[in-house]
Amino acid sequence: MANPKIPEFKADWKEGEEGRWGMAIDMDLCTGCQACVAACSMENNVPFVGEEMSGYGRQMAWLRVERLWEGEYPEVKMTPFQPVMCQQCGSAPCEPVCPVFATVHSQVEQLNLQVYNRCVGTRYCANNCPYVVRVFNWADYDRPEPLPNQFNPDVTVRRRGVMEKCTFCIQRIHKAEDQAKSEGREVVDGEVAPACAQACPADAIVFGRMDDPESRVSKLSKDGRAVHLLEELGTNPRVAYLKGGSNGNLG
Template identity: 45%
Template sequence: MSEKGHAQSGVRFGMVIDLDKCSGCGACSVACQAENNISFRPDESEKLRSITWMEIYQLTNGKDYPDFRQAFLPRPCMHCDSPHHSPCTFVCPVNATTRDENNGIVTHIYPRCIGCRYCMVACPYHARDFNWWDPSWPKPMESMLSPEVSTRMRGVVEKCTFCHHRMLKARSKAYVDGSDPNKATYTTACADACPTKAITFGNLQDEKSEVAKLSKDPRAFRILAKLQTEPKVYYLSKQDWIKKLSDNALK
């Protein structure tokens, strides 16, 4: 047991997103959709029904023209590291969503999920989406589904997994290569795609890792830190107005 109140290994995967570099292009979100077989519908403008693991929020400083400024904030699942439980894992009645204490990734097991959506209510970051419909793809596009990630079904909740399947692959590779699987590192699809290299992913526990260093940067902050959910996604910005918004509820 660590001071956090739960068993912890030396691996805690986390992410740092540099909002000063982020251009809001959305490549991370698209790469995530392609990587994770996220379904889409003809109308994606009803945002409460749209499934997006990496959501791009618009931030504005609320001032009048020409003092107005905007920024974009990519929001994956925060993989909260709060003691014992993340907000979502705490409420799940069927243990469909749990935190793997070996690496800190909050997973969601679709076959277990009964679709009660309690986790969606509990999540302060709106990181979870519900499958209101049977996912369907135009026939030719079924060819571009990845065999590494299962497609979901109607009636279950889904969310960012920190590309968990990539971690499993990295661990398998380490095992085959004869190195320690617990030391295997990997990157997520969003971090790979980012054209400005605003997203850094890695082991927060490893002092030497880029992500650990950046998470201690003076520009670093976390969203809704006051809730003590201990998100493992950090943001960097030198803009005060952006930092201030991090303490607001997301709209």
């Protein structure tokens, strides 16, 4: 399908641009253990919403492990485990719709930012996200003692009425860049790992520089097994999914 033209009054994106940071997820390696989900929530101060709010579909995990059924009931085949987080689209549908410019594209990191202190909670971006990865703080969720002790000081604790999403652990990117700059060098491949990639026991999540053709992630994204989610929408996602095995559906 031809790429439909996305209104480009905000995202400063050019055709064929690879972006700066990228991720490759090997779905043949993923066992669906949810370690990435837990690690992400811990790293990014994501609140637990509790049973009642979950019932309303207000879960706040920035990362979910998706699995779908294929086919009619007796002949059901499972799709592989698929961790879905913000795809950090090069041409993000969430960006042009924000009335207060709270979700903007970083020209430096080539990431999709969410500026919490600007957000007024219209939830327009979440409704426009084809990957459904944005989550909204419907309330100031209770964090009983001693849970506040494990807050990550590098990440904002969001308030009620603020939209949030995966940031590719931008606080870790900044830390590594700061470290590299103080040593007068560039960030080397493998120096930055977001919480999900660090926690993955199967090493299924690989993170790194996309503009470096020698990095592990850019080699994997050019692999023949790599696909991008909803590529036909022309959002130019930065996360590549590698798939080619049988997913246990033998025969």
